[in-house]
Amino acid sequence: MSTTIIEVKASLDHNLANPETRQSALSSAQITDYDHRQTVGKITVDNPKMICRNVNVYYAEKQAIKHVSLDIGANEVIAFIGPSGCGKSTVLRCLNRMNDTIPICRVTGEIRLESEDIYDKKIDVVQLRARVGMVFQKPNPFPKSIYENVAYGPRIHGMVNGKAEMDELVRASLERAGLLKEVDKRMNEPGTSLSGGQQQRLCIARAIAVNPEVILMDEPCSALDPIATAKIEELIDELRENYTIVIVTHSMQQAARVSQRTAYFHLGDLIEIGETDQIFTNPRHKLTEDYITGRFG
Numbered sequence: 001m002s003t004t005i006i007e008v009k010a011s012l013d014h015n016l017a018n019p020e021t022r023q024s025a026l027s028s029a030q031i032t033d034y035d036h037r038q039t040v041g042k043i044t045v046d047n048p049k050m051i052c053r054n055v056n057v058y059y060a061e062k063q064a065i066k067h068v069s070l071d072i073g074a075n076e077v078i079a080f081i082g083p084s085g086c087g088k089s090t091v092l093r094c095l096n097r098m099n100d101t102i103p104i105c106r107v108t109g110e111i112r113l114e115s116e117d118i119y120d121k122k123i124d125v126v127q128l129r130a131r132v133g134m135v136f137q138k139p140n141p142f143p144k145s146i147y148e149n150v151a152y153g154p155r156i157h158g159m160v161n162g163k164a165e166m167d168e169l170v171r172a173s174l175e176r177a178g179l180l181k182e183v184d185k186r187m188n189e190p191g192t193s194l195s196g197g198q199q200q201r202l203c204i205a206r207a208i209a210v211n212p213e214v215i216l217m218d219e220p221c222s223a224l225d226p227i228a229t230a231k232i233e234e235l236i237d238e239l240r241e242n243y244t245i246v247i248v249t250h251s252m253q254q255a256a257r258v259s260q261r262t263a264y265f266h267l268g269d270l271i272e273i274g275e276t277d278q279i280f281t282n283p284r285h286k287l288t289e290d291y292i293t294g295r296f297g
């Protein structure tokens with residue numbers, strides 16, 4: 001949480017100015033061999049929560065994702081970055097089969113949640129999406145009360161017995177999402193009556209209420225002001241204790257602040273993956289370097 005983009009840029013400039021570091025950063029064959037690109041960096045982690053291997057995604061005939069392999073570590077925040085259209089949202093949606101809702105979309109390869117193949121025919125997709133929840137770019141509360149927004153998931157999954165238990169779960173989820181204080185006296189007001197930042201925290205509370213293991217966030221702060229963004233970023237850092245989080249962001253400052261690992265995508269390829277500090281201060285691939293220094297994207 002402590003790295004600022006200024007520190008990141010300063011460190012990067014330092015590394016690139018240093019002939020030795022620059023040499024090693026630019027001498028990799030993978031930098032120029034675009035036809036045989038291999039992901040630069042370590043795709044595996046010691047304690048993976050999800051594993052993607054050789055994932056390809058097609059929209060009709062067009063291939064949007066090419067041979068992507070990576071691990072998502074338990075209790076880590078991993079950031080997906082890259083220029084618009086590079087496939088960040090597509091990969092994210094593969095992780096809870098949201099792409100199933102797009103008829104022309106076809107996914108091949110292997111994606112596991114712990115040991116389970118999430119594309120196995122036996123998988124109940126509703127259960128999967130409870131285990132791997134999602135928070136979207138635009139806050140999308142249901143047209144229901146604040147209380148009902150959070151209670152909805154636990155109710156359809158039959159998670160609680162009786163009103164007292166439900167009250168407790170709703171309050172606990174709002175508390176975890178850092179929203180309880182602000183809505184304690186307004187539980188019956190519509191979710192849509194909240195500010196944008198509060199609505200996004202309500203959506204996070206709704207995702208948390210069904211006790212997910214992984215939370216996918218697709219540019220969760222892009223519609224928010226800096227104060228609301230800071231609150232969500234703080235929340236992401238706290239949530240990491242209990243959940244695994246995958247965040248797509250266009251903000252490199254945000255990726256640097258909230259994530260421990262970063263994956264850089266370019267035209268459907270996973271170009272580079274590594275510790276966030278390394279990606280931002282000492283990128284090994286020329287494309288990553290160009291993107292984070294603002295020369296591309």
Ligand SMILES: Nc1ncnc2c1ncn2[C@@H]1O[C@H](COP(=O)(O)OP(=O)(O)OP(=O)(O)O)[C@@H](O)[C@H]1O
Nearest residue numbers: 059064082083084085086087088089090091102104
């Ligand atoms: N529903 C769809 N139908 C057809 N093509 C799609 C669909 N969704 C995405 N694509 C294509 O797949 C590629 C990757 O898109 P995706 O939305 O995953 O990119 P992204 O990195 O999330 O971009 P952005 O930063 O703009 O959100 C693009 O070429 C896009 O046009």
Ligand SMILES: [Mg+2]
Nearest residue numbers: 088089090248
């Ligand atoms: Mg996207």
